Amino acid sequence: xxxxxxxxxxxxxxxxxxxxxxxxxxxxxxxxxxxxxxxxxxxxxxxxxxxxxxxxxxxxxxxxxxxxxxxxxxxxxxxxxxxxxxxxxxxxxxxxxxxxxxxxxxxxxxxxxxxxxxxxxxxxxxxxxxxxxxxxxxxxxxxxxxxxxxxxxxxxxxxxxxxxxxxxxxxxxxxxxxxxxxxxxxxxxxxxxxxxxxxxxxxxxxxxxxxxxxxxxxxxxxxxxxxxxxxxxxxxxxxxxxxxxxxxxxxxxxxxxxxxxxxxxxxxxxxxxxxxxxxxxxxxxxxxxxxxxxxxxxxxxxxxxxxxxxxxxxxxxxxxxxxxxxxxxxxxxxxxxxxxxxxxxxxxxxxxxxxxxxxxxxxxxxxxxxxxxxxxxxxxxxxxxxxxxxxxxxxxxxxxxxxxxxxxxxxxxxxxxxxxxxxxxxxxxxxxxxxxxxxxxxxxxxxxxxxxxxxxxxxxx
Numbered sequence: 001x002x003x004x005x006x007x008x009x010x011x012x013x014x015x016x017x018x019x020x021x022x023x024x025x026x027x028x029x030x031x032x033x034x035x036x037x038x039x040x041x042x043x044x045x046x047x048x049x050x051x052x053x054x055x056x057x058x059x060x061x062x063x064x065x066x067x068x069x070x071x072x073x074x075x076x077x078x079x080x081x082x083x084x085x086x087x088x089x090x091x092x093x094x095x096x097x098x099x100x101x102x103x104x105x106x107x108x109x110x111x112x113x114x115x116x117x118x119x120x121x122x123x124x125x126x127x128x129x130x131x132x133x134x135x136x137x138x139x140x141x142x143x144x145x146x147x148x149x150x151x152x153x154x155x156x157x158x159x160x161x162x163x164x165x166x167x168x169x170x171x172x173x174x175x176x177x178x179x180x181x182x183x184x185x186x187x188x189x190x191x192x193x194x195x196x197x198x199x200x201x202x203x204x205x206x207x208x209x210x211x212x213x214x215x216x217x218x219x220x221x222x223x224x225x226x227x228x229x230x231x232x233x234x235x236x237x238x239x240x241x242x243x244x245x246x247x248x249x250x251x252x253x254x255x256x257x258x259x260x261x262x263x264x265x266x267x268x269x270x271x272x273x274x275x276x277x278x279x280x281x282x283x284x285x286x287x288x289x290x291x292x293x294x295x296x297x298x299x300x301x302x303x304x305x306x307x308x309x310x311x312x313x314x315x316x317x318x319x320x321x322x323x324x325x326x327x328x329x330x331x332x333x334x335x336x337x338x339x340x341x342x343x344x345x346x347x348x349x350x351x352x353x354x355x356x357x358x359x360x361x362x363x364x365x366x367x368x369x370x371x372x373x374x375x376x377x378x379x380x381x382x383x384x385x386x387x388x389x390x391x392x393x394x395x396x397x398x399x400x401x402x403x404x405x406x407x408x409x410x411x412x413x414x415x416x417x418x419x420x421x422x423x424x425x426x427x428x429x430x431x432x433x434x435x436x437x438x439x440x441x442x443x444x445x446x447x448x449x450x451x452x453x454x455x456x457x458x459x460x461x
Contacts, residue, residue: 017085018048024088025203028195047081050074055440059314064252064287071252076210079441082405083209087202098194106190213405213443217254220261221245221436221449223269226422228429229457230342230393232373237341238458243271243300245451246379246398247435249311251282253442256291262436262451263294269453273302273339276329277398277433278309278349278379285319296327302339304329309379309399310351311439317352332377334360342373342456345392349379359383365390375456381416381432388428395430396454402434402447409447420447 026040054074057067188196233240243266250259266274276295281288298304306329312320321331330337332346345368347359361383365374373393381397402420403409412419418432436449 014048017081018044021081021084021088024091024195025084025199029192029199047073047077051077051081058252058283064283067252067283067287075253075441076214076443079210079213079405079443080206083445084202084206087206088198091198091202095194095198098197099190102190102194209445210441210443213445214441216444216448217438217442220258221265221451223265224450224452225455226431226452227455227457228394228422228431229459230373231427231459232342232371232393233456233458233460234341235458235460237339237373237456238461240339240341240456241269241272242375242396242454242456243269243274243451244277244396244431244433244454245274245436246277246433247279247309247401247437247439248276249279249282249435249437249439250288250291254437255288256294258437259291259294263297265451267297267299269451271300271453273344274298274300274304275344275377275396276304276306276324277377277396278307279311279398279435279439280306280309280324281315281320282311282439284316285323288315289323292323293327295324295329298328305337305344305346305377306331307346307377307379308333308349308352310349313349313351313355313357317355317357332364333357334363336364336368338372341458342375342393343368344375344377346377347383350383359386361386361390365392373456381418381430384417384425384428384430387430388426392428394454394456395428396433397430398433398435400432400434401439401444404435404438404444404447405441406446 022040022044026037026044030037030040050070051074053070054067057070062070245262245266248254248259248262281292295304306321306324308317308321308331321333325331332344334347336343336345338344343365345364347361347364348357350358352358359378365376368374370391374391376387376392376395378387378395378397380399381395384395384397387395397418400412400416400419401408403412409419416432417423417425418430420432420434422429422431424430431452431454433452434447434450436451438444438449
């Protein structure tokens with residue numbers, strides 16, 4: 001019942017936002033019945049339907065080719081809708097200012113052109129005086145007044161000639177037919193002009209933002225480097241490098257080429273160990289198994305390790321765990337391994353609790369030697385308090401995407417203790433990666449994708 005109510009609220013909100021965007025971009029800037037008005041109205045109905053299809057096609061088991069067809073336009077429109085709406089809201093502040101400036105300019109021009117105080121109507125030869133909105137004459141009114149100005153003097157001249165002539169005067173001739181003045185093209189009203197200027201600027205700003213954010217995702221993640229000192233790390237392990245990658249999100253949009261870019265970037269850093277911290281995929285092994293195959297080319301002296309994220313449990317976690325094992329990665333399912341100088345542990349994501357496969361910190365960390373440093377792989381930062389309780393020195397997480405789409409980072413802060421970067425909680429340090437891919441729209445704004453090389457430092461070095 002609660003989910004149904006939330007769904008209705010979300011749908012109502014989306015409907016209201018689409019109505020607002022249509023009104024500002026289409027209703028306020030195009031003529032009723034015009035081709036642009038019809039095209040904009042059709043788009044206002046089709047685009048949200050594509051978005052709904054993109055979000056639901058995978059969950060309902062639609063063919064993968066259909067998921068791919070819907071994903072690009074459907075998810076991209078969601079990003080466009082966000083930034084077009086934000087740009088229009090900024091335009092709401094600019095709109096009244098422009099209207100006031102133009103009104104003052106028109107009033108000043110009217111006064112200067114008439115030679116009389118502003119607002120005093122005057123006659124000009126053949127050219128209508130520019131007046132404020134609401135008083136501008138219609139085109140047909142201009143045509144009628146122009147015709148009258150020509151015919152009236154001609155009739156007066158004819159009457160005078162008739163009166164002056166006597167009985168012997170020449171026969172009266174018909175006055176020459178007058179040619180009506182050409183119809184003046186109606187000028188756009190001041191309000192229409194401002195609507196088009198603000199709408200055009202908002203469209204340019206919103207679409208440029210989405211375009212740049214899409215380019216950043218398709219280009220691939222950049223490499224960041226941080227140094228993390230650990231009090232218990234022995235001198236022999238000083239300088240140990242862990243390549244941390246999370247939220248790759250192989251799916252209908254980001255496929256095999258995306259995986260290959262990430263693998264090449266990681267291998268170029270020559271890490272000692274690779275930590276894949278969940279949300280590897282958005283789909284089944286049957287659909288995406290081949291797209292994940294480049295992971296077999298990962299190279300690290302101490303191997304590559306994997307823990308599940310919440311999206312694995314939407315995509316068949318058991319099948320994916322088996323598949324990554326076949327590709328040469330070591331899944332840590334509430335388990336721990338000893339590395340030179342420290343313990344590396346991994347726990348399942350909390351989304352696995354619905355399948356009885358949730359995180360088990362006691363199993364992963366309960367019987368270890370607490371005199372050794374411990375590094376924990378856990379997809380979601382929210383388990384940091386369990387990590388502190390079990391004496392973990394460093395937790396590696398992802399999940400947040402750094403917010404992915406500004407201002408989403410503010411929402412992410414409400415649900416996560418750390419959105420991105422390194423922070424300390426008691427004796428435990430938490431590092432959160434922004435991720436190497438993107439979920440939903442293949443767009444990042446204010447939260448660029450990254451792969452982070454974490455270099456462990458010994459205080460004894």
